[in-house]
Amino acid sequence: MSSIKENIAKKKIFEFCIKEFARAGYANVSIRNISKGAGISIGAIYYYFSSKEQIGQFLYDKTTEIILNKIRLGVQKAPNDKEALRSIIYNLFDMSEKEPHLMEFILYVKHKEFLPDAPPICSSKPFEFIKNFIKKKIDSGVFRDMDIVIASALIMGPVIRIIQLRMDNILKNDIRLYTESLLNGIVKSIFKERA
Amino acid sequence: MSSIKENIAKKKIFEFCIKEFARAGYANVSIRNISKGAGISIGAIYYYFSSKEQIGQFLYDKTTEIILNKIRLGVQKAPNDKEALRSIIYNLFDMSEKEPHLMEFILYVKHKEFLPDAPPICSSKPFEFIKNFIKKKIDSGVFRDMDIVIASALIMGPVIRIIQLRMDNILKNDIRLYTESLLNGIVKSIFKERA
DNA sequence: TAAAATAAAACGAGCGTTCATTTTAAAAAA
DNA sequence: TTTTTTAAAATGAACGCTCGTTTTATTTTA
Numbered sequence: 001m002s003s004i005k006e007n008i009a010k011k012k013i014f015e016f017c018i019k020e021f022a023r024a025g026y027a028n029v030s031i032r033n034i035s036k037g038a039g040i041s042i043g044a045i046y047y048y049f050s051s052k053e054q055i056g057q058f059l060y061d062k063t064t065e066i067i068l069n070k071i072r073l074g075v076q077k078a079p080n081d082k083e084a085l086r087s088i089i090y091n092l093f094d095m096s097e098k099e100p101h102l103m104e105f106i107l108y109v110k111h112k113e114f115l116p117d118a119p120p121i122c123s124s125k126p127f128e129f130i131k132n133f134i135k136k137k138i139d140s141g142v143f144r145d146m147d148i149v150i151a152s153a154l155i156m157g158p159v160i161r162i163i164q165l166r167m168d169n170i171l172k173n174d175i176r177l178y179t180e181s182l183l184n185g186i187v188k189s190i191f192k193e194r195a
Numbered sequence: 196m197s198s199i200k201e202n203i204a205k206k207k208i209f210e211f212c213i214k215e216f217a218r219a220g221y222a223n224v225s226i227r228n229i230s231k232g233a234g235i236s237i238g239a240i241y242y243y244f245s246s247k248e249q250i251g252q253f254l255y256d257k258t259t260e261i262i263l264n265k266i267r268l269g270v271q272k273a274p275n276d277k278e279a280l281r282s283i284i285y286n287l288f289d290m291s292e293k294e295p296h297l298m299e300f301i302l303y304v305k306h307k308e309f310l311p312d313a314p315p316i317c318s319s320k321p322f323e324f325i326k327n328f329i330k331k332k333i334d335s336g337v338f339r340d341m342d343i344v345i346a347s348a349l350i351m352g353p354v355i356r357i358i359q360l361r362m363d364n365i366l367k368n369d370i371r372l373y374t375e376s377l378l379n380g381i382v383k384s385i386f387k388e389r390a
Numbered sequence: 391t392a393a394a395a396t397a398a399a400a401c402g403a404g405c406g407t408t409c410a411t412t413t414t415a416a417a418a419a420a
Numbered sequence: 421t422t423t424t425t426t427a428a429a430a431t432g433a434a435c436g437c438t439c440g441t442t443t444t445a446t447t448t449t450a
Contacts, residue, residue: 005395005449025305027222031440041397042441052440110220110303120363146380149357149366150373154380157352162344168315171344178345185341185349189384201429226406230432237407238431247406 009048010058012038017059022104026056026113056114063102067126070095075133081142082191086183088130089159093176096163104167107160130156143190154189158182204243205253207233212254217299221251221308251309258297263321265290270328276337277386281378283325284354288371291358299362302355325351338385349384353377 016038020029031052035042049055074087096103111118121127134151137143143151162178165171211233215224226247230237244250269282291298306313316322329346332338338346357373360366 009395025220025222025308027220028308030438032438041395043396043398043443046441047395108305110305113220113223120365122360122363122365146376147373149360150353150376150380153353153356153360153377154384157354157356158345158348159352161348161352161355165317165344165348168317170315170317178342181341181345182348185345185384189349189380204429225404227404236429236431238409239429241407242429 006048009038009040009044012040013045013048013055014059014062017055018063018105019101021056021059021109022101026109026111053114056111059105060111060115060118063106064124064126066102067092067095067106068129071126071129075129081137082183082187084133085155085186086179088133089183089186090176090179092159092163093179096166097174097176100167103163107164107167127156142192144192146190151190155186158186201243204233204235204239207235208240208243208250209254209257212250213258213300214296216251216254216304217296221304221306248309251306254300255306255310255313258301259319259321261297262287262290262301263324266321266324270324276332277378277382279328280350280381281374283328284378284381285371285374287354287358288374291361292369292371295362298358302359302362322351337387339387341385346385350381353381 013034017029017034020033020037031042031045034040034055035045038045045055049058070091071088074091075084078084078087092103106121106124111121118124131148131152134143134155135148138145138148138151159182162171162175162182166175208229212224212229215228215232226237226240229235229250230240233240240250244253265286266283269286270279273279273282287298301316301319306316326343326347329338329350330343333340333343333346354377357366357370357377361370
């Protein structure tokens with residue numbers, strides 16, 4: 001049972017921590033920082049979470065879930081393979097623009113710091129989903145026959161790289177505009193060539 | 196003037212810190228850890244470095260220099276454009292296999308933590324060098340005419356991704372073996388198509 | 391009134407850094 | 421050569437502070 005108050009408090013903590021963990025790193029954000037920044041007392045924080053690590057766990061679970069849902073929905077609605085790929089790229093770029101902190105948290109925060117036994121982020125649910133998608137396309141002959149790892153790297157590598165350049169403020173403009181040209185490059189490298 | 200002793204001490208500190216910063220993160224490695232791990236007393240550490248931050252600075256300078264030198268040499272010796280690209284990929288993979296800690300330090304450690312005013316890692320010397328290389332190839336018509344950012348992402352994205360998968364131990368085998376197939380995919384996405 | 395929620399104070403451990411001191415080794419003086 | 425002097429190198433205890441967490445006390449809610 002989680003009360004309304006509990007949900008409000010957790011949401012405040014979520015929003016502050018996502019931002020701060022991404023900016024300063026987990027180890028450099030103290031419980032006192034969180035208390036002040038989220039406007040929740042230390043006592044309340046420990047009332048809702050049993051430890052600082054658990055806050056990290058909570059953030060990790062929430063963020064991977066949000067991303068997975070968005071990606072999955074886009075793929076499901078796509079009318080064909082190229083559109084499915086486009087939706088993956090676009091949705092990741094879209095999230096990077098709309099919720100940069102969330103994306104930074106996933107891509108930059110060393111989550112081994114608070115989740116010692118968790119798999120690396122590239123084995124988290126959203127990335128696993130994308131990997132399965134790629135595997136299916138290779139098996140069904142849509143993508144060239146290649147090592148799944150190579151295909152995965154050729155597709156996700158450039159996407160993640162663009163997102164990182166945006167997070168680092170190297171790219172000043174909306175990266176959703178890059179969707180088309182990046183897709184074109186990726187398509188060339190992995191789709192079967194037209195006979 | 197840096198004495199032999201100083202160089203030995205700094206080397207010990209370098210080797211321990213590269214490993215530990217990559218594994219645990221800068222904030223989670225204390226001076227006491229460094230002292231114990233490197234076999235240099237706390238006092239001696241502060242004799243050679245004015246602060247913990249300066250150790251980070253030292254590591255950052257050394258690692259970017261090592262990587263830049265290796266990449267530059269490979270490109271200089273390459274007989275043609277494709278070989279130059281191959282050398283960049285191979286050398287990065289080679290370093291990842293031979294000195295994984297060094298690569299982890301560059302790719303994973305949040306260096307803003309100890310170098311608040313440094314540019315993001317993708318603007319560090321080795322990456323700038325590669326970016327210039329790509330720009331030249333676009334300008335001279337070797338690569339397709341595209342946004343430098345896109346080209347950069349299409350080339351370096353997959354390479355970095357493979358390295359990260361290796362660092363995370365998702366890839367169990369020597370990634371140098373992927374050089375050829377990755378190069379093929381990348382070539383397809385950025386080289387001008389044959390008429 | 392009992393349970394849930396909040397707040398603040400207190401705890402021990404560990405942090406980066408300093409510093410008075412000792413050791414080491416080479417240069418100067420005898 | 422032997423002794424004295426000097427400065428670099430190295431030491432680790434101690435300082436002030438912040439950490440994550442717990443306890444204790446009070447207020448709000450049901």
